[in-house]
Amino acid sequence: MNIHIFTEESLYSKVLLQNYFKYINYDNHIFIFRKQKPKYRVEGSTLVDKLEFFDNIFTLIFKLLPLALKANWVYIHYLPYGPSLLMYWLFPKISKKATWIIWGGDVYIYRKKANTLYSKFYESLRKKVIPIFPEIASFIEFDALEAKRVYNSNALYFKILYPLPIELNDFSRTSAPNINENITILLGNSADPSNNHIEALKILSRFNSQRIKIICPLSYYSDKDYIESVIKFGNAIFENKFIPLLDLLGANEYSVLLQSIDIAIMNHDRQQALGNIIPLLYLGKKVFLKESVSTFDYFRSANCVIYRIESIYTLSFDEFIAIDQKTKDENSMNIYEISSTGYSMQLWKNLLNRHSDD
Secondary structure: OOOEEEOOHHHHHHHHHHHHHHHHOOOOOOEEOOOOOOOOOOOOOOOOEEEOOOOOOOHHHHHHHHHHHHOEEEEEEEOOOHHHHHHHOHHHHHHOOOEEEOOOHHHHHHHHOOOHHHHHHHHHHHHHHHHHHHHEEEOHHHHHHHHHHOOOOOEEEEOOOOOOOOOOOOOOOOOOOOOOOEEEEOOOOOOOOOHHHHHHHHHHHOOOOOOOOEEEEOOOOOOOOHHHHHHHHHHHHHHHHHEEOEEEEEEOOOOHHHHOOEEEEEEEOOOOHHHHHHHHHHOEEEEEEOOHHHHHHHHHHOOOEEEHHHHHOOHHHHHHHHOHHHHHHHHHHHHHHHHHHHHHHHHHHHHHHHHHHO
């Protein structure tokens, strides 16, 4: 028996399980959600029988712990600050048979100042636990290397990719916008302050008189004060050209949105928003990232053309919006090779087969 531990159900966990049902024999796998009772269902499958929900310290001790001790292997999908770190520390038998599957924020959380007893305690546990894990998996190797550097880990690295909510082949690639139409800019992927929205809006302010509209997703985060500050700032500079999205869109709705985008500004300081960047590149959209983030070098190494946010300061508007058809086509071809559902599920098979107890 192998167990998968998720912090909570998300769109990506749903899609992963859906593709497990299609491509992988999950008979010897159990999927555990720790914060939220999973609502996921696959018609005609028995996958529902493989879902568990442990939402407090008691179920953690009396249900999750025995399962983890008994398991052949443990897959940790995101490593949060929380009581589960105590389990991995107090019972190294579990940690020694675990793969930490990186999401991004669970690596770079160390950059936040540990200025509370809570954060100091859990960060100290991470420093003890992470070196025990024999394997670390992530889409971008640099993130795993950063985790290994910061936490003095000698873990083996394995490439992994969560399948996208929408299969790339299901997207409709469109031609360049008409010269008289507005240029639609996607700013960020959520309301998380890690998007650095206000900094990005300041950079874009030089184009506030141009034919643009800025779509700014502001969901996936609960800090109302931060959301209101971004909306106030965006409205002050761009007025009705700034369009905040406060509601969480479904996969199909979001795919339609991405197809309508001309330019994406992802102003994160760490790896984030892969589920947006990958389809945007496939669709031939112009994507700006900070040169310092691991995703910038990764996509460049995959022969994709990525643009530096820092360059916007010196670009004319025509230069800012320009992207030739050859670049679009090559980005689309190169991104498909490294992120199609078939490719991502082969990566999962490679990882899971290492620990099969059949």
